[in-house]
Amino acid sequence: MFHQILKRIALVAASLFAANIAMADSFERNIMTGGPTGTYIQFGRDIAALGKTCGLNLNVVESAGSLENFSALRNRRNTQFGIVQSDVLEYLKTYEAHDAQIQQAVRGVRIMFPLYNEEIHILARRDIADIRDLAGRRVAIGKVDSGTYLTASLMLDILGIKDAQRLEYTQDQALPLLEQGEIDAFFYVAGAPASLFVKNNIDASRFHLLPIRDEALMRTYTPTTIPAGTYSFQNEPVSLVSVKAVLMTFEYEPGKNAYHRESCRSVSDFSRLILDGLERLQGDGHPKWKQVNLTAVPPGWRVGACVRQGLESDYKPTCVAAPVSSNNEQYLDLLKQRLKP
Structure with missing residues (x-):
């Protein structure tokens, strides 16, 4: 890939x-x-x-x-x-x-x-606890030729998650699809605070940012944390990874x-x-x-x-x-x- x-x-x-x-x-x-x-x-x-x-x-x-x-x-x-x-x-x-x-x-x-540094956001349903739980799920990975598409593809391949259904939606398309239950999660590589998550009223009882702590990803990406309260739906700090723009x-x-x-x-x-x-x-x-x-x-x-x-x-x-x-x-x-x- x-x-x-x-x-x-x-x-x-x-x-x-x-x-x-x-x-x-x-x-x-x-x-x-x-x-x-x-x-x-x-x-x-x-x-x-x-x-x-x-x-x-x-x-x-x-x-x-x-x-x-x-x-x-x-x-x-x-x-x-x-x-x-x-x-x-x-x-x-x-x-x-x-x-x-x-x-x-x-x-x-x-x-x-x-x-x-750009944080790698994965907004997912609450019942999905970890990035490896994306196996078998419907996951929006961004538009072809976008950095999000590349990063999502690389991360899923590094982790060996082959059976996720990879859907080529932009983050703006993916958010309403997630809210409507048409997909289970989506990737978005953007510097926090990302305006998509700031400007939209995301239901904290239904959705959350997935923590990303897998050691296999640390050889390519930089560990970071999004502080609590960066987004209205995110009351706790979230450990994830980033890339540099x-x-x-x-x-x-x-x-x-x-x-x-x-x-x-x-x-x-x-x-x-x-x-x-x-x-x-x-x-x-x-x-x-x-x-x-x-x-x-x-x-x-x-x-x-x-x-x-x-x-x-x-x-x-x-x-x-x-x-x-x-x-x-x-x-x-x-x-x-x-x-x-």
């Missing part, structure tokens, strides 16, 4: 390339995010708002999630940024050396910044053509804006910004040259308006050490 999912990245990349050959050459900036109620899209909007303080427009694009976002960075015109889950990156690295299609899919994709970009070559030159400049500009504006993002943006450590780069992945250019001490963003700024010299020195090629 792992390899079939990763092969799909190459197929998505090919289809995106074919679909974008005829696109207009006009320059614009886009960030691939996720569904309308997810944390990715809120992070994208926060970054776009930061760009506006500099007079730089950034379009926030809804998507299926991590797999589509990764492929789009290499193949979707005018797409310089995308948010991807770290387990997607880990399994790409695992298979890259032995698979030419995956090598092609990852070529040129680079790290921009690590972001935050990572902001990705492409290795543009400024000498190649005008599009590469403008895209590289945009990557440099937003790298600097995020660094200088991190305090503002932590104060005004999604609560998960408070957990962001820009130096926690996943092992084995290269940081883009255009990113590093934006972190040079004398780099100035090409702003139309005055950019946000902060006193970040010590943080900048540490970041530059961590992001060396």
Whole structure:
């Protein structure tokens, strides 16, 4: 199952390339995010708002999630940024050396910044006590090409849960189906507090978040806890696991053509804006910004040259308006050490 999912990245990349050959050459900036109620899209909007303080427009694009976002960075015109889950990156690295299609899919994709840990939520009926109890149940695992789909598939396979009925519903589709008794549980990878669970009145007597403590999962995922009261239906702390969300970009070559030159400049500009504006993002943006450590780069992945250019001490963003700024010299020195090629 792992390899079939990763092969799909190459197929998505090919289809995106074919679909974008005829696109207009006009320059614009886009960030691939996720569904309308997810944390990715809120992070994208926060970054776009930061760009506006500099007079730089950034379009926030809804998507299926991590797999589509990764492929789009290499193949979707005018797409310089995308948010991807770290387990997607880990399994790409695992298979890259032995698979030419995956090598092609990852070529040129680079790290921009690590972001935050995303909790793996499994909302289930009360009579389901443990993730292994999903055997034989109707389980929504997310839309194909989403990070939730990949993570749910990997976790069920790692645990050897082969007989769960895996249904390809988004989390927005899955919640009413769970409430109506059409499914028994659904996966949702999102930074807590996830707005889907905050905005909906979920019946605590019927549904709960499954604890995830299985040792077999700890080799791939990070243990974490959702504190009591994070959601109205959740009165006790819940131990589960998480993956890291990572902001990705492409290795543009400024000498190649005008599009590469403008895209590289945009990557440099937003790298600097995020660094200088991190305090503002932590104060005004999604609560998960408070957990962001820009130096926690996943092992084995290269940081883009255009990113590093934006972190040079004398780099100035090409702003139309005055950019946000902060006193970040010590943080900048540490970041530059961590992001060396």
